Amino acid sequence: STTTIGGYLATRLEQIGIKNHFVVPGDYNLVLLDKLQENPNLDEVNCCNELNCSFAAEGYARANGVAAVVVTFSVGAFSAFNGIGSACGENLPVILIAGSPNTNDPHDHNLLHHTIGTYDLDYEFEMAKKITCAAVQVKHAEDAPRLIDHAIRECLSKQKPCYIEIPTNMSAVACAPPGPIEGVLQQLPSEENTLKAAVDAAAELINSRLKPILLAGPKLKCAGAQHAFLRLAESLGCAVAVLPSAKSLFPEDHPQYVGVYWGQVSTKKADAILEWSDLTVCAGCIFTDYSTTGWTSLQPAAHRLEADFDNVKFPNHYYGQIKLKDFLDALADKVTRNDSSMEEYQRIRPSPTLVQAAEPTALINRKEMARQIQQLIDSNTTLFAETGDSWFNGILMDLPHGAKFEAEMMWGSIGWSVPASFGYSMAVPDRKIITMVGDGSFQVTAQEVSLMVRLKKPIIIFLINNYGYTIEVEIHDGPYNNIKNWNYAALIEAFNAGDGNARGYQVKTGGELAEAIEKAKSNLHGPTLIEVQIHRDDCTSELITWGHYVALANARPPK
Ligand SMILES: Cc1ncc(Cn2nnc(CCOP(=O)(O)OP(=O)(O)O)c2C)c(N)n1
Numbered sequence: 289s290t291t292t293i294g295g296y297l298a299t300r301l302e303q304i305g306i307k308n309h310f311v312v313p314g315d316y317n318l319v320l321l322d323k324l325q326e327n328p329n330l331d332e333v334n335c336c337n338e339l340n341c342s343f344a345a346e347g348y349a350r351a352n353g354v355a356a357v358v359v360t361f362s363v364g365a366f367s368a369f370n371g372i373g374s375a376c377g378e379n380l381p382v383i384l385i386a387g388s389p390n391t392n393d394p395h396d397h398n399l400l401h402h403t404i405g406t407y408d409l410d411y412e413f414e415m416a417k418k419i420t421c422a423a424v425q426v427k428h429a430e431d432a433p434r435l436i437d438h439a440i441r442e443c444l445s446k447q448k449p450c451y452i453e454i455p456t457n458m459s460a461v462a463c464a465p466p467g468p469i470e471g472v473l474q475q476l477p478s479e480e481n482t483l484k485a486a487v488d489a490a491a492e493l494i495n496s497r498l499k500p501i502l503l504a505g506p507k508l509k510c511a512g513a514q515h516a517f518l519r520l521a522e523s524l525g526c527a528v529a530v531l532p533s534a535k536s537l538f539p540e541d542h543p544q545y546v547g548v549y550w551g552q553v554s555t556k557k558a559d560a561i562l563e564w565s566d567l568t569v570c571a572g573c574i575f576t577d578y579s580t581t582g583w584t585s586l587q588p589a590a591h592r593l594e595a596d597f598d599n600v601k602f603p604n605h606y607y608g609q610i611k612l613k614d615f616l617d618a619l620a621d622k623v624t625r626n627d628s629s630m631e632e633y634q635r636i637r638p639s640p641t642l643v644q645a646a647e648p649t650a651l652i653n654r655k656e657m658a659r660q661i662q663q664l665i666d667s668n669t670t671l672f673a674e675t676g677d678s679w680f681n682g683i684l685m686d687l688p689h690g691a692k693f694e695a696e697m698m699w700g701s702i703g704w705s706v707p708a709s710f711g712y713s714m715a716v717p718d719r720k721i722i723t724m725v726g727d728g729s730f731q732v733t734a735q736e737v738s739l740m741v742r743l744k745k746p747i748i749i750f751l752i753n754n755y756g757y758t759i760e761v762e763i764h765d766g767p768y769n770n771i772k773n774w775n776y777a778a779l780i781e782a783f784n785a786g787d788g789n790a791r792g793y794q795v796k797t798g799g800e801l802a803e804a805i806e807k808a809k810s811n812l813h814g815p816t817l818i819e820v821q822i823h824r825d826d827c828t829s830e831l832i833t834w835g836h837y838v839a840l841a842n843a844r845p846p847k
């Protein structure tokens with residue numbers, strides 16, 4: 289039997305666990321969309337534009353482990369590149385599928401619509417190569433299975449996005465049917481001798497130190513190494529801190545949890561204990577200017593053991609071709625228990641700050657808003673924090689067991705959280721989702737709330753209206769940080785268009801906020817947008833400190 293190239297791709301997407309693919313139709317991908325629709329186990333989800341599509345797929349991948357977005361040539365793909373850039377920086381396997389011009393056009397020397405007006409139609413493919421781990425163009429049917437499988441295999445094994453370009457006249461062409469999916473899922477295992485050498489050397493280093501500590505990084509997730517990390521933590525018995533981009537990858541109710549390590553804007557004095565230790569065992573960590581508060585909190589290399597996605601390094605040692613999960617699991621069986629950093633931490637652990645409820649009739653402020661959002665977070669909640677002061681409000685939240693935290697701290701594109709939380713909700717419909725997003729970010733992708741209305745997603749959106757780009761104000765202010773205010777709550781009526789179930793509230797006091805939250809809790813058939821109006825300078829003190837050091841890092845004179 290045979291299948292078509294579009295059918296082959298549909299089967300592969302289904303076999304790797306995709307149920308929803310995110311699309312914006314365009315004449316270069318319509319036949320392909322039909323072929324995907326013919327697969328009963330795939331449901332397309334339309335987004336308002338390809339930027340939102342790519343962010344929704346990025347969010348879907350955060351919950352589902354892999355995602356796919358289907359766009360049309362150039363005009364679609366160029367917008368989708370923003371979300372693919374995010375997937376690349378955030379280590380998420382998102383498959384970007386682009387419909388492209390008829391294979392005869394280059395030979396016929398035709399100029400085409402949806403192009404930059406050139407005869408060379410490979411520019412998109414060349415661009416995609418830069419932001420994916422594999423990019424293919426399916427121009428011949430006998431090559432389709434190999435190219436499609438290659439792109440998907442690379443995407444899954446490297447946990448990075450890939451690009452599959454399918455000309456409009458190829459989707460319905462016959463090709464060989466897919467072989468067993470195992471051939472696509474197969475991954476290179478850790479090399480045994482290297483793994484043993486790495487674990488022995490690392491155990492020797494850790495066992496030789498007086499007060500080691502563990503630091504969790506974001507790649508624990510894409511490496512599937514969270515449980516192995518927990519095992520290592522419990523066998524070592526030391527204090528465990530997390531980078532801001534790894535919040536919720538280690539349970540915050542765990543007795544060894546000491547907070548978010550973010551330099552001077554750390555939580556729970558994690559910086560005090562980490563900087564007291566004599567070895568930081570970093571697992572899946574990514575140290576950037578933002579995650580090190582302008583490089584002020586990057587530990588010296590002599591002080592760090594870095595276990596990364598597929599390699600381990602520490603002073604005078606490097607081991608490649610080993611998987612993080614295998615390394616942490618094996619190390620857990622080799623380290624000697626050493627809880628000195630926990631003993632010390634018991635002496636400096638700050639007592640939990642009890643925030644008093646504000647007077648209900650008093651004007652709402654950031655602190656009261658955060659206090660009320662904190663109460664909303666339970667074990668089934670995923671909290672999305674958008675770039676902005678929402679990062680800091682989110683990082684400061686305490687997560688009960690099972691609660692999750694999603695932020696885009698490498699790519700940091702404003703507008704990500706609305707489509708990303710929508711895409712995430714498509715993968716895990718039973719999860720409770722709270723999105724914290726600033727007014728500036730909301731203006732980038734606001735229209736995706738209408739898809740939450742259409743698909744009846746009860747996402748609670750806290751739109752923090754501080755009248756401008758406050759995170760930018762704290763880094764470097766200027767007239768460009770002032771934006772046109774919207775009546776955000778009124779947008780909901782526009783998006784409902786008479787038959788939606790979304791609700792919108794504008795709140796000015798703590799009492800109004802509490803009422804709006806109660807109404808949000810009972811709105812199970814659509815999103816609830818709560819616009820919280822606070823003073824533009826009412827931001828976290830952490831943002832002010834962090835912004836200062838990031839600005840200093842940005843200002844370094846050229847060498
Ligand atoms: C796509 C994209 N364009 C510009 C930026 C720079 N940027 N980062 N944060 C902002 C402003 C965020 O403002 P809001 O969402 O209102 O957040 P806060 O006022 O800080 O709560 C900008 C303009 C960015 N991070 N992403």
Ligand SMILES: [Mg+2]
Binds near residue numbers: 676727728
């Ligand atoms: Mg703002």
